[in-house]
Amino acid sequence: MENRHVNAIIVGAGAGGGVVAKELSVAGLSVVLFERGAWATYDDIDTDELNSQRAHALSNGYGPDNVRNKRVKIYPDGSSKIVLPTEAYSNNAACVGSGTVSYGAMAWRYMQEDFKLRTTYGHVEGSTLEDWPISYEDLEPCYEKAEWELGVAGDDSQNPFAPPRNKPQPMPPFSHNKEAQMLHDAALRLGFHPFPIPMLRNSVPYGGRPACYRMRTCAGFACPVSAKAGTHNTVIPIALESGNCELRINSVVSEIIVNDQGKITGIYYFDANNKKQKQTADIVIIAASATETPRLLLNSKSKFFPKGIGNENDWVGRNLQGHAYTGAFGIFNEDVFDDLGPGASVAICDFSHHNKGIMGGGMLANEFIRMPYLFSDIRPPGAARWGAEHKDFQRKNFKKVAQVIGPYQEHPVFDARIDVDPLVKDFWGIPVARLSGFRHEKDVEGCKFMSEKAELWLKEAGAIYTWQNVGGGKGLSGGQHQAGTCRMGNDPKTSVTDKWGRVHSVPNLFIADGSLHVNNGGFNPALTIMALGYRVGGYIAGEWSKGNRFK
Amino acid sequence: MENSKKISRRKFLSLSLLGVGGVALISLNPFSKSTSSNWRFFTNDEGVLVDALAEQIIPTDESMGARDAGATNFIDKQLMGPYIRYQETYRKGLKAIQETCKTNFKKSFEALEWEEQTKFLQSMEAGKIEGSNWEKGFDKEFFELIRSHTMQSFYGSPRHGGNKNNVSYKMMRLDYPVIIGQNRYKV
Ligand SMILES: Cc1cc2nc3c(=O)[nH]c(=O)nc-3n(C[C@H](O)[C@H](O)[C@H](O)COP(=O)(O)OP(=O)(O)OC[C@H]3O[C@@H](n4cnc5c(N)ncnc54)[C@H](O)[C@@H]3O)c2cc1C
Numbered sequence: 001m002e003n004r005h006v007n008a009i010i011v012g013a014g015a016g017g018g019v020v021a022k023e024l025s026v027a028g029l030s031v032v033l034f035e036r037g038a039w040a041t042y043d044d045i046d047t048d049e050l051n052s053q054r055a056h057a058l059s060n061g062y063g064p065d066n067v068r069n070k071r072v073k074i075y076p077d078g079s080s081k082i083v084l085p086t087e088a089y090s091n092n093a094a095c096v097g098s099g100t101v102s103y104g105a106m107a108w109r110y111m112q113e114d115f116k117l118r119t120t121y122g123h124v125e126g127s128t129l130e131d132w133p134i135s136y137e138d139l140e141p142c143y144e145k146a147e148w149e150l151g152v153a154g155d156d157s158q159n160p161f162a163p164p165r166n167k168p169q170p171m172p173p174f175s176h177n178k179e180a181q182m183l184h185d186a187a188l189r190l191g192f193h194p195f196p197i198p199m200l201r202n203s204v205p206y207g208g209r210p211a212c213y214r215m216r217t218c219a220g221f222a223c224p225v226s227a228k229a230g231t232h233n234t235v236i237p238i239a240l241e242s243g244n245c246e247l248r249i250n251s252v253v254s255e256i257i258v259n260d261q262g263k264i265t266g267i268y269y270f271d272a273n274n275k276k277q278k279q280t281a282d283i284v285i286i287a288a289s290a291t292e293t294p295r296l297l298l299n300s301k302s303k304f305f306p307k308g309i310g311n312e313n314d315w316v317g318r319n320l321q322g323h324a325y326t327g328a329f330g331i332f333n334e335d336v337f338d339d340l341g342p343g344a345s346v347a348i349c350d351f352s353h354h355n356k357g358i359m360g361g362g363m364l365a366n367e368f369i370r371m372p373y374l375f376s377d378i379r380p381p382g383a384a385r386w387g388a389e390h391k392d393f394q395r396k397n398f399k400k401v402a403q404v405i406g407p408y409q410e411h412p413v414f415d416a417r418i419d420v421d422p423l424v425k426d427f428w429g430i431p432v433a434r435l436s437g438f439r440h441e442k443d444v445e446g447c448k449f450m451s452e453k454a455e456l457w458l459k460e461a462g463a464i465y466t467w468q469n470v471g472g473g474k475g476l477s478g479g480q481h482q483a484g485t486c487r488m489g490n491d492p493k494t495s496v497t498d499k500w501g502r503v504h505s506v507p508n509l510f511i512a513d514g515s516l517h518v519n520n521g522g523f524n525p526a527l528t529i530m531a532l533g534y535r536v537g538g539y540i541a542g543e544w545s546k547g548n549r550f551k
Numbered sequence: 552m553e554n555s556k557k558i559s560r561r562k563f564l565s566l567s568l569l570g571v572g573g574v575a576l577i578s579l580n581p582f583s584k585s586t587s588s589n590w591r592f593f594t595n596d597e598g599v600l601v602d603a604l605a606e607q608i609i610p611t612d613e614s615m616g617a618r619d620a621g622a623t624n625f626i627d628k629q630l631m632g633p634y635i636r637y638q639e640t641y642r643k644g645l646k647a648i649q650e651t652c653k654t655n656f657k658k659s660f661e662a663l664e665w666e667e668q669t670k671f672l673q674s675m676e677a678g679k680i681e682g683s684n685w686e687k688g689f690d691k692e693f694f695e696l697i698r699s700h701t702m703q704s705f706y707g708s709p710r711h712g713g714n715k716n717n718v719s720y721k722m723m724r725l726d727y728p729v730i731i732g733q734n735r736y737k738v
Contacts, residue, residue, distance in 0.1 A: 048708035048710065048711075049728070052730075058632075066633065084636075215731055224732060372719060373707050376706050386607070386609070386701075387608070387609075387610065395722050398723040398724075
């Protein structure tokens with residue numbers, strides 16, 4: 001039986017796709033939302049210290065699985081390897097909600113400078129650093145929508161570096177646990193400006209969901225009481241309730257269909273029984289993440305798009321970014337570990353921009369859950385990696401170590417990229433994504449700068465021994481904060497979509513996920529991806545109501 | 552509702568078992584043991600060696616070490632599940648360790664003095680073991696594999712076969728696992 005034609009197809013029910021599904025279906029468009037993964041509930045997914053989105057030695061609790069999925073990774077020395085989702089695959093998640101089910105839920109707005117990096121810092125050799133085609137002010141109303149519709153707890157008035165806003169965050173911020181309070185006080189003594197981290201998490205009941213009950217099994221895990229707001233428990237249910245949106249789970253989209261006039265008419269996908277199916281629509285929106293979105297565009301070759309859709313100028317899959325995480329550890333005389341969740345709660349933005357000698361910067365904060373197995377790799381330089389001394393360190397210091405860490409704003413690099421492997425295919429026979437290239441050499445300088453500040457902060461807090469763990473070394477970025485691979489811009493020669501997320505060369509094809517980011521800010525990206533979802537979805541719905549059918 | 556939840560959970564489990572290879576793939580598996588052994592994948596001799604390696608990586612002191620906490624059981628179990636891809640590496644690596652020890656010391660690894668064992672593993676870690684069994688970098692690679700699997704066994708959830716009675720969590724003065732809710736699991 002043929003699938004009924006609909007107005008819009010959305011590929012990917014993650015941060016961006018979930019928001020677009022709600023915007024379109026509430027506006028009256030008929031929508032099919034495709035998700036390659038399943039509904040992942042707290043009750044259905046067994047997670048633990050070796051099995052989650054935070055510690056995935058044995059498996060990624062929230063997908064994808066190691067059996068059907070793989071990628072190819074090319075290393076700086078030129079060697080290449082097939083990598084599984086629990087390995088160097090650059091994974092986020094694969095389920096309804098994607099990373100927003102298991103994320104830490106920090107809810108950052110990027111700063112005004114983040115949208116104007118080129119203007120602020122000038123050209124950097126070897127980097128495709130650029131301004132966004134939109135300003136912070138353009139996106140501000142969309143940030144506000146994301147904060148109010150999904151629900152954010154925070155108080156930006158305590159952060160003097162926060163960008164201007166029209167409305168406060170809807171819920172009061174979280175209080176600090178022992179470690180965070182200690183860091184908060186130390187930051188004040190240093191003249192820094194500490195404030196509570198904004199969170200997509202209920203500090204009070206909100207949106208029909210209860211308040212967080214402050215346990216620390218949080219970042220990397222689904223919330224047992226649904227206090228964390230992801231797209232799976234906010235906008236996607238609203239989309240489904242509208243009666244206009246059908247969610248098709250366990251359905252892997254393999255190709256965008258181009259007809260003999262060169263028009264995009266729908267997609268092919270493999271359904272839950274691995275049967276190839278066709279779905280047609282007036283509009284197609286790809287929100288499959290910064291790795292899978294370019295893969296899908298590049299796998300959609302035809303005589304009209306011989307290099308893949310949107311890839312006329314070879315920009316699809318370019319500028320893969322993530323975050324170079326960098327910071328420091330400190331050992332304290334007494335226990336600083338506190339199992340009051342979510343863990344991370346205090347941050348500073350004193351070093352996000354206008355730092356001497358480096359481009360950008362990033363926020364610094366304390367950390368979410370620390371797990372015993374992951375702690376076994378946390379050691380000062382030169383300390384034993386195994387044996388009696390290693391074990392003793394674990395015993396003595398697990399509760400005495402605090403960490404300050406932050407995401408450095410990376411320099412986009414043209415050759416850090418996703419393309420499609422010519423030989424390797426996944427379980428469904430679809431050519432897999434290939435990851436290659438490496439970070440800009442200046443990233444490590446920015447990381448060093450931030451790590452020094454993190455170390456200083458820990459020392460002031462009373463750490464008796466500190467060490468830096470400096471990120472940004474050679475290697476490819478991406479991972480849970482992957483972004484940038486289908487950049488938006490005004491010039492079709494140096495970008496993939498226009499400022500509304502529409503692919504330059506195709507009137508009815510849009511992108512709405514982290515791929516759009518021109519750069520990735522010095523913050524976790526999800527709230528910005530959601531805001532872009534509101535922007536792209538709102539634009540389509542608005543035009544549609546005026547009769548524009550994107551032909 | 553309750554019922555449908557249960558079904559989906561069972562489905563998920565059976566799927567993951569099949570998919571990851573446990574049950575369904577054993578008979579096809581070229582590396583599975585042939586004779587009777589106490590282990591799922593390892594031979595009894597291999598089990599003794601893995602015990603000794605794990606004990607070096609996390610030794611017994613005032614609290615239990617990795618061997619007694621079930622490291623070999625953990626690795627053996629995972630080699631028939633998510634770590635099926637490492638079967639060949641283990642078979643080859645364990646054999647190489649024993650052959651090198653027999654050539655150099657006329658003894659098996661587990662029969663060496665504690666300090667000799669430590670030295671041997673330090674050379675592996677540094678990539679300094681010589682011999683025809685060790686293609687370039689394999690000593691280091693295999694050491695890292697055993698090191699990380701032993702850490703996983705000892706500091707991971709007991710339900711995967713190691714960390715008997717939460718021994719490592721108790722040692723770290725954790726009253727309960729930091730990842731809560733595991734008491735709900737059936738397997
Ligand atoms: C443990 C963890 C902690 C995190 N913490 C934070 C945090 O505190 N703050 C923050 O801002 N961010 C955080 N993130 C990152 C955040 O989750 C991501 O930035 C965000 O989800 C990315 O949004 P996206 O829309 O680009 O892609 P995704 O959310 O990944 O959505 C893409 C979806 O498309 C699906 N898909 C892919 N290919 C196909 C296909 N061919 N067919 C059908 N479906 C497909 C995927 O399965 C996925 O569900 C965290 C992530 C993780 C995993």
